[in-house]
Amino acid sequence: MDGGAEVSSSSRLVETGEWAGWRTWQGMDPFEDQSGPFYFREDETGRVTCAFRAEPKHMNGGGFMHGGCMMTFADFCLFAIAWRDLAGSHAVTVSLNGEFVGPARPGDLVTATGEVVR
Structure with a gap:
């Protein structure tokens, strides 16, 4: 996804239901569409929270969320949290590591928050 105003205007506000x-x-992003749906919102201070509801399609053979799904959500969150700071630039994730607790x-x-520090 691209950063900047076009991203903001292309996001869709959910008007009914849980979201x-x-x-x-x-x-x-076809991959995120297949993996999600993922959601985000910004509070009055500009802090972004991302979330989704775990579904059976997100589970591995053991009945727990697949690590790949978690990492896909983490990648979505990185963008949702940082897109305003991208100021119209393109961005890709170069490196992403995770430890599941x-x-x-x-x-x-499943929720995530974060902040841009650099």
């Missing part, structure tokens, strides 16, 4: 008030970029199961709400 009312959240935004999504469905239709911009606990499992997610179907029905769990």
Whole structure:
């Protein structure tokens, strides 16, 4: 996805259901569309929270969330948190490492927050 105003204007505000008030970029990244849906919202201070509801399609053979799904969500979150700072630039994730501290199961709400420090 590209950064900047075009990204903001292409996000869709969800108006009903569990995700009312959240935004999504469905239709911009086919891989994330297949993996998600993922959502984000910005509070009055500009802090971004990302979230999604774990579904059976996100699970591995052991019944827990697949690590690849978690890393895909983390990559989505990196962009959602940083897109304003990109100021119209293009961005790709060059490196992403993760350590999993606990499992997610179907029905769990998975959330992430962060901040740009550099």
